[in-house]
Amino acid sequence: MAQSLEEDYIYSDDDDDDDADPNDYYGDECMEEDQEPVDEREPDPEHFDFKCLTVSEAKNFLDKQVQETCGKLKVDKRSAQVLLMAHGWIFSELEKRTEQDISNLLIEKGVRARNIPQVRKGGYVSSCSVCLQRKQPSDLKGLLCSHSFCKECWSKHFETLINNGIATDLQCMASDCHIGAPEEFVLSFLEEDSHRQKYQKFVFRDYIKSHYNLRFCPGADCSIVAYSEKPQSKRVDCIQCKTSFCFNCCGAYHAPTDCETVKKWLMKCADDSETANYISANTKDCPKCHACIEKNGGCNHMQCSRCKYDFCWVCMGDWKSHGTEYYECSRYKENPNIVNENAQVKAREALKKYLFYHGRWENHAKSLQLEAVTLANINKRIQEKVMKNEGTWIDWQYLLNAASLLAKCRYSLQYTYPYAYYLESGARKRLFEYQQAQLEAEIENLSWKIERAEKYQRGDLENQMAVAEKRRQTLFKDFFPT
Amino acid sequence: MSSGLPRRIIKETQRLMTEPVSGISAVPDEQNARYFHVHIAGPKDSPFEGGNFKLELFLPEDYPMAAPKVRFVTKIYHPNIDKLGRICLDILKDKWSPALQIRTVLLSIQALLSAPNPDDPLANDVAEQWKMNESKAIETAREWTRVHAH
Numbered sequence: 001m002a003q004s005l006e007e008d009y010i011y012s013d014d015d016d017d018d019d020a021d022p023n024d025y026y027g028d029e030c031m032e033e034d035q036e037p038v039d040e041r042e043p044d045p046e047h048f049d050f051k052c053l054t055v056s057e058a059k060n061f062l063d064k065q066v067q068e069t070c071g072k073l074k075v076d077k078r079s080a081q082v083l084l085m086a087h088g089w090i091f092s093e094l095e096k097r098t099e100q101d102i103s104n105l106l107i108e109k110g111v112r113a114r115n116i117p118q119v120r121k122g123g124y125v126s127s128c129s130v131c132l133q134r135k136q137p138s139d140l141k142g143l144l145c146s147h148s149f150c151k152e153c154w155s156k157h158f159e160t161l162i163n164n165g166i167a168t169d170l171q172c173m174a175s176d177c178h179i180g181a182p183e184e185f186v187l188s189f190l191e192e193d194s195h196r197q198k199y200q201k202f203v204f205r206d207y208i209k210s211h212y213n214l215r216f217c218p219g220a221d222c223s224i225v226a227y228s229e230k231p232q233s234k235r236v237d238c239i240q241c242k243t244s245f246c247f248n249c250c251g252a253y254h255a256p257t258d259c260e261t262v263k264k265w266l267m268k269c270a271d272d273s274e275t276a277n278y279i280s281a282n283t284k285d286c287p288k289c290h291a292c293i294e295k296n297g298g299c300n301h302m303q304c305s306r307c308k309y310d311f312c313w314v315c316m317g318d319w320k321s322h323g324t325e326y327y328e329c330s331r332y333k334e335n336p337n338i339v340n341e342n343a344q345v346k347a348r349e350a351l352k353k354y355l356f357y358h359g360r361w362e363n364h365a366k367s368l369q370l371e372a373v374t375l376a377n378i379n380k381r382i383q384e385k386v387m388k389n390e391g392t393w394i395d396w397q398y399l400l401n402a403a404s405l406l407a408k409c410r411y412s413l414q415y416t417y418p419y420a421y422y423l424e425s426g427a428r429k430r431l432f433e434y435q436q437a438q439l440e441a442e443i444e445n446l447s448w449k450i451e452r453a454e455k456y457q458r459g460d461l462e463n464q465m466a467v468a469e470k471r472r473q474t475l476f477k478d479f480f481p482t
Numbered sequence: 483m484s485s486g487l488p489r490r491i492i493k494e495t496q497r498l499m500t501e502p503v504s505g506i507s508a509v510p511d512e513q514n515a516r517y518f519h520v521h522i523a524g525p526k527d528s529p530f531e532g533g534n535f536k537l538e539l540f541l542p543e544d545y546p547m548a549a550p551k552v553r554f555v556t557k558i559y560h561p562n563i564d565k566l567g568r569i570c571l572d573i574l575k576d577k578w579s580p581a582l583q584i585r586t587v588l589l590s591i592q593a594l595l596s597a598p599n600p601d602d603p604l605a606n607d608v609a610e611q612w613k614m615n616e617s618k619a620i621e622t623a624r625e626w627t628r629v630h631a632h
Contacts, residue, residue, distance in 0.1 A: 147581075
């Protein structure tokens, strides 16, 4: 008994494992033969190597890069920082430029002055050309361009620009002078701690934003910086705030659709949402008895509470037709005669097509939200069962795993719609929509079974989980670039 | 009233009075020393020649760290000046330097009248006309100058 308890712990820790049957309680005894060997030759298209760095780790990383560059190019720290920033912190890119001519590059980037600065003669009374106040020459400070201004003006100049979010781009005050102000120079004029902190925060932000391998986590108030050796449009899961985002565009994770397409899609949705909202209302009538039905669960397999008719919420058709291979409600049927129609018909057809995809996109987003409610219900049910001595808490964990797998699959399914919308008609689109339909059918089956978990055997549910995840992986293998 | 006024603004105002720039006048408002009534004469050999354009110029609280705010009050047909009189000029935006002055800003605006830049437009319709049919655009600018700028 003690031994099997220990096994429970090992298995229940496995929450995030992507493989099928991750938490199989009876794994050793009865499921072994069913498990497929992991195929090593086919890489997981969603796999992505990244590291989550804290602010100080990121700073150390940048410092190390600066130091290495100082050594390799034989330049000072400031030059290395400016040059790295201008080349996305990719040393090989920078090296290509510096091989030709490093001193002109430093002049171009405002690190060095073009002309040898004239040395001002001291001794006479002079004034600051910004505030026009008389100053001792010793009170006038300047960068290597020899444009000198008083301490008060430098402070005000820097504070004003820092408040506008400018940090690494701070320059000399003279007009048309592009000599940059190094960090120590700026800090020497900032007296208030709040200004100093703000400035240093912005400098760090500028470094990260210009860095090819680093991204800020887009989570609210999250300070994590993600690092990847080979940046790609793949998923990053923040270890601190748990946000999932795309490393490339820092938007919400959107596989299998690419960054550009999803951006276009989201823009389109924002533009057309009024029409779409108007057309896709929140309630629908039962296709048989016309009772008004509000959807209160994630599953799209609906059963009218009045007439017990089973139908699909998406296409409003009989659910029976969804059981077979010919599940087609995720496929948009284009009008084959569209080329011969006039502009008005074409515009209507375009709107119809958009609304078709947008309706499904919205529907799965809503289902995803509603399944959060299901999850809360599952937790409640587990509590009740445990209190009634119907199995232990661990016994019921498979329900939570099922719910999290369902959320993952539905999320991917949601993001297949923008992909399909922009895919050109043809064999590839037909294959995509076939796989999408298969995935959708299995997801709805899973959702249905989870909502009615009491009526289904655990094995039945876990089998359904494996099938849904397999469908998801199949679609990703074919359509999401590795 | 002017006790809180920075020396820089006082000095600049004095110099604008004692050494005026030809074709430009800038007079501070009686109520507000940071608000200037500006007149710029249309430059010679430009479609604005002969016109007398009225502008308003305001020095914000953080001047000279921030650029002055300038706007045409007189209607003008120019690709870089819009219906509301707002001006598209780099030194009034990101190229501002605290070393620039009211005088240099007004000189730049005068120069903009001599050399319209339809490739960096603010008034899109005007810029388009300027590129498509320059002679007609110049004709319109002359017409507007004659009707509005006197």
